[in-house]
Amino acid sequence: MIQILRTTETEEYRILRGTAADYAARVLAPVAEELDAPTGTPFLESMNKASELGVLRAFVAEESGGGGLDDYAFCVALEEMAVESAGAATALLIHNAALLPAIAASGAPELEAVMGAAFPMSLAYPGQVSLAGGKVSGQVPMAFNAPAASMFTVLARSTEGIAVAMVEPGSEGVEITPNEHQMGLRAARCGSLHLTAVEPLAIIQADNEMVESLERLLHLGFAAISAGIARKAFTTAHAYASERYQGGDIIVHHQALRLMMAEMVSGIEMSRAMIKSACEEGGLAPALACRIEATDRALRSATDGVQVHGGYGYMEDYGMERLMRDASWCQIYPRPNQESLLTLLDLVEG
Amino acid sequence: MFDDMLGTAMSERGKQLLKDFPALQVLHKHDRKGVNGMIKVAEDCEEYNRRYAEPMALEIDERIGRDHDYFNWDIVKAGCQYRFLSLAIPEGVGGIAGKYIVTNMALAVHELCSTCGGIGLIFGAHTLGVSPLITAGAMAHWDTVLHEIAEEEKKGNPVLMAYAITEPSAGTDVEDPEFLAKGKIGMEARRTKGGYVINGRKCFISNGREAKYLTLTAALDRNRPLETWTTFLIENGMPGYSTPRVERKMGQRASHATELLFEDVFVPDSHVLGYPGDGMVNGILMVMGASRGPVGAIATGIATGAYNHFMAWAKTRRNGHAPIDEERIRMAAADMHAMLCANRNLFINHALVADASFGKVLAHPLVNSTYLTPRAIRTSKPMYKLLNSMAGKAFINTLLGLFISDEEITHILALASMAKFHCADNAMKITSKALELMGADDSEDRRWVEKCFRDAKLCQIYEGTNQLNRLCLYDTEISKELTVEIPRPFRAPLKVEVN
Secondary structure, three states: OOOOOOOOOOHHHHHHHHHHHHHHHHHHHHHHHHHOOOOOOOOOHHHHHHHHHOOOOOOOOHHHOOOOOOHHHHHHHHHHHHHHOHHHHHHHHHHHHHHHHHHHOOOOHHHHHHHOOOOOOEEEOOOEEEEEOOEEEEEEEEEEOHHHOOOEEEEEEEOOEEEEEEEOOOOOOEEEEEOOOOOOOHHHOEEEEEEEEEOOOEEEEOOHHHHHHHHHHHHHHHHHHHHHHHHHHHHHHHHHHOOOEEOOEEHHHOHHHHHHHHHHHHHHHHHHHHHHHHHHHOOHHHHHHHHHHHHHHHHHHHHHHHHHHOHHHHEHHHOHHHHHHHHHHHOOOOOOHHHHHHHHHHHHHO | OOOOOOOOOOOHHHHHHHHHOHHHHHHHHHOHHHHHHHHHHHHHHHHHHHHHHHHHHHHHHHHHHHOOOOOOHHHHHHHHOOOHHHOOOEHHHOOOEOOOHHHHHHHHHHHHHOOOHHHHHHHHHHHHHHHHHHHOOOHHHHHHHHHHHHHHHHOOOOOOEEEEOOEOOEOOHHHOHHHHHHOOOOOEEEEEOOEEEEEEEEEEEEOOOOOOEEEEEEEOOOOOHHHHEEEEEEEOOOOOEEEEEEOOEOOOOOOOEEEEEEEEEEEEHHHEEOOOOOHHHHHHHHHHHHHHHHHHHHHHHHHHHHHHHHHHHHHOOEOOEOHHHOHHHHHHHHHHHHHHHHHHHHHHHHHHHHHHHHHHHHOOHHHHHHOOOOHHHHOOHHHHHHHHOHHHHHHHHHHHHHHOOHHHHHHHHHHHHHHHHHHHHHHHHHHHHHHHHHOOOOOHHHHHHHHHHHHHHHHOOOOOOHHHHHHHHHHHHHOOOOOOOOOOOOOOOOOOOOO
């Protein structure tokens, strides 16, 4: 495999990257196709083994049994996992995002069950949900991890502003409809959620800052996942192009293909640099900008990755078409890229 | 504006067709009958879509996603009443192809694919399978194979064809003379008494498993593929021929992509189409000249379907807000609309120019008068032998050369390649943009657009990758390094300088 990028990462991150890459290759790669099954609950056994990386409770302090990771470390782990299964990485991202409000409100005794919830938790956001009289009602069209969720983190509007309701899937009034037609990121199976006067397990008072930190994590996470997709597209395409003979030469020597692959490299470089800088900078705007650019570039890389493979790329057996489907889905959550661009300008304007 | 002088009202579909294709609006002034025939094709496809494809497309796509061996014959049978399998079969043997053979085909797949790229491909790949019989002037088989397809179709029994070009180690290489000369070819048709013995594999063949008849290109000598490239007619059931597997495709699933295995398959001399060694011209360059434009039409159809569902989504009001209220969505709609317009003009442009040559031959009195001879004589053994003899083939090819010039063929191939890659690239732009704008939406419209996105990608790959099609446009039209010559009797085969 060729080295894509020199890195100035400190040893701590380098070690994590290595461990995560090893985990992805050892555990996720063999089941990547099963995780992408068109219907049903995905094969999530392998995800539980991710606890050895400290990513199942990435943002819980180490002394409380969590991973104690910072944003960048989490992005490093997601990127490496996404190389083999963007869907599994998404399931992990959503799980950790769903835990954020409970972590922020740490110490509350009623949240003990939440902090101990099994993987995966689901994030019911964005949607049209309201909290009144201690009960939540409304609907969320697309919640990742919904059909398999151990717990829902539901963002709701209440008279006092934003509230986070922790809802158990078995509670009365909870209706989950799995999305059986999901095109991408299938390991993080989506479902629509209908809540009718559901009594939550706990309610966490939230503010805009909480929503912002949640969104920031989602943006950084999808940027990292996209970088992983683009890397997979590049390395697989380059390896194939170095072997496939066509037009009197191996195709890696054809300029048309070299250009495509060079653009993949530049896209990966850019995404990684932006992720690193957005993690260091803090704030929503850099994370959002990074997410928009990284996901757009990943779709292009994945589409070109299929093209390099020709007919083989179009067939499920080679795993290339999955990258295209996954990359397309990275562009839209929690909101589509173009809409996010307008938000970005709003943020910059202050 | 569109009603004709006799005051006959034109259907809404007809009016829309003339608006969508300005060239046809002009042509309608000069050849009303011809363009009315095209309108009929579009109307038929629209009705087929409404009655059969629309209710079934998502279900078929999803079922094949779970069980890739599944093939839905009902959807093919339903096309028989509209004669979709006879669009490229000459009228003389029972088909409906006239002087607008390529245009009608392009309009048909465009309309069909606006509902389902996979279903459209079944009919498109079938016609692709028919086309070498036409371009090679293999009239001996018109009265047998093509006649059977047309007659069975009238009874509601679909007889499918397919065209097998791609080999496991040669995809791009078999689509281009310069590349083929250097290609690593696996399949070989070895000369034997009374015919050829074929060994090897073909892959990604649309309709491969379902086809009763296949056309096939193969080298007579693997070390000299270009000089010995030859087109054959294969019958499903020939001993040694099998279809070991179908692929699990990302999209256009309704039509299977199949691997074909040839183990000592004997093919008689009568099943060589054109001359041995002229396969690159009659089997590839002329066929691609006819078919790449319709691939552009397939891409445009798929993109049109995506656009229609995108607009339906954009106009849907949720919580008092419809996306189309926003300026950015209107701008995106305008971009997509402009790309679709450009696409339609590109592929219809190719189709009409192709018909000025191909269609002219099929509608020529000399060809038509052949069919005044009673069928019993045409299909008699001596006639079959004569048409398949070198003298018979020489005669047909001489005529073909008189009707169509080499320059025309080269120019048609250039237009076809241009339409193919440009339409396919635009289709990817439209479908991926639509998905990005629609966002996390659980509507059925998004599901359709996702299918269009998966379907569209194949258009950048098959019939020569878009990269190859760009090179082809450069070679044929810009630098004029590649000239296509119609095979002539007793002529040395095509030569290409290999760098």
